[in-house]
Amino acid sequence: MDWRDWELFCEVVQHGGFSAAARVVGHPKSSLSAAVQRLESNLGLRLIERTTRHLRLTDAGETIYRRVKPLFTALHDTHSEAMAMSGSIAGTLRIKSPYEFGAHHAGPVACELMSRYPDLAIRIDVEHEIVSPVVEHYDIVFAMLEAPLPSAGIVIKRIFSLERGLFAAPALLDRLGEPCGIEDLFRFPLLTGPTDTSWAITTPAGTTEYLPADKARLTSSNAHIRLQAALAGLGILRVTASYTRAAVETGSLRRVLPDHICEPLNVHALLPARQFVPAKVRCFLEAMEEHAHGSPAGEALSSAAD
Numbered sequence: 001m002d003w004r005d006w007e008l009f010c011e012v013v014q015h016g017g018f019s020a021a022a023r024v025v026g027h028p029k030s031s032l033s034a035a036v037q038r039l040e041s042n043l044g045l046r047l048i049e050r051t052t053r054h055l056r057l058t059d060a061g062e063t064i065y066r067r068v069k070p071l072f073t074a075l076h077d078t079h080s081e082a083m084a085m086s087g088s089i090a091g092t093l094r095i096k097s098p099y100e101f102g103a104h105h106a107g108p109v110a111c112e113l114m115s116r117y118p119d120l121a122i123r124i125d126v127e128h129e130i131v132s133p134v135v136e137h138y139d140i141v142f143a144m145l146e147a148p149l150p151s152a153g154i155v156i157k158r159i160f161s162l163e164r165g166l167f168a169a170p171a172l173l174d175r176l177g178e179p180c181g182i183e184d185l186f187r188f189p190l191l192t193g194p195t196d197t198s199w200a201i202t203t204p205a206g207t208t209e210y211l212p213a214d215k216a217r218l219t220s221s222n223a224h225i226r227l228q229a230a231l232a233g234l235g236i237l238r239v240t241a242s243y244t245r246a247a248v249e250t251g252s253l254r255r256v257l258p259d260h261i262c263e264p265l266n267v268h269a270l271l272p273a274r275q276f277v278p279a280k281v282r283c284f285l286e287a288m289e290e291h292a293h294g295s296p297a298g299e300a301l302s303s304a305a306d
Contacts, residue, residue: 090119100223128221189217189235200263
């Protein structure tokens with residue numbers, strides 16, 4: 001009996017279809033379909049009714065999923081706890097992160113750890129949407145503080161705070177004039193994220209003012225798209241200092257109002273609530289802290305345990 005077919009059947013049901021499950025488990029859609037067909041053939045039961053629009057469980061499929069899924073969940077939890085007790089840095093570490101944080105912080109740390117630990121594999125899914133690490137089977141989900149956070153079965157291990165600044169292309173500043181204060185920013189187009197309603201900016205005098213960001217020239221959850229728009233001179237970008245460092249060094253972007261302080265980008269590390277934190281998770285978070293302390297001056301990344 002191939003228990004892997006049973007587990008892949010559960011993955012298909014949990015994620016609502018073959019395509020979504022294939023993205024999560026990292027297998028071709030065809031292999032998942034074949035696994036379910038083998039399972040149905042071995043059991044002599046129809047488990048899934050397939051249509052062009054959606055997937056529907058048969059009564060037999062519903063019963064089997066309800067009974068079998070908790071067994072695989074318990075098996076994975078037991079494996080994670082055993083790995084945590086052994087202290088072995090091995091297996092696959094599954095991470096989900098917003099694009100900007102993943103590209104410039106989680107990514108470099110992942111490369112460093114894979115070089116150090118040959119038995120460690122890392123998967124980083126880079127998306128803006130927050131998900132539950134329990135439901136989606138992630139070891140770590142990095143999430144913005146501003147967004148609502150799932151709570152069931154979740155612990156918040158650390159909080160990362162990243163310095164942000166305002167950046168624009170020299171051509172845009174030459175055309176509209178160099179801003180001297182927050183009031184000057186009102187004449188500039190803005191490049192924003194989908195949750196931005198206003199930007200909190202602290203003046204050198206220590207007062208905090210808010211720049212409305214609800215009527216942006218470009219809105220995108222992808223920081224790289226916003227960066228491209230800024231490089232094209234289409235607006236002012238608010239982003240972490242590390243993300244624009246190369247463009248600033250080449251003169252493609254300039255920092256706007258460098259004596260003003262933007263609200264930092266706060267990122268939570270969400271972890272499944274477990275008795276034992278896997279060694280690979282502890283190792284990654286510790287490496288993130290080391291990466292923070294090694295960041296160049298001007299890029300503040302601090303962490304604190306909850």
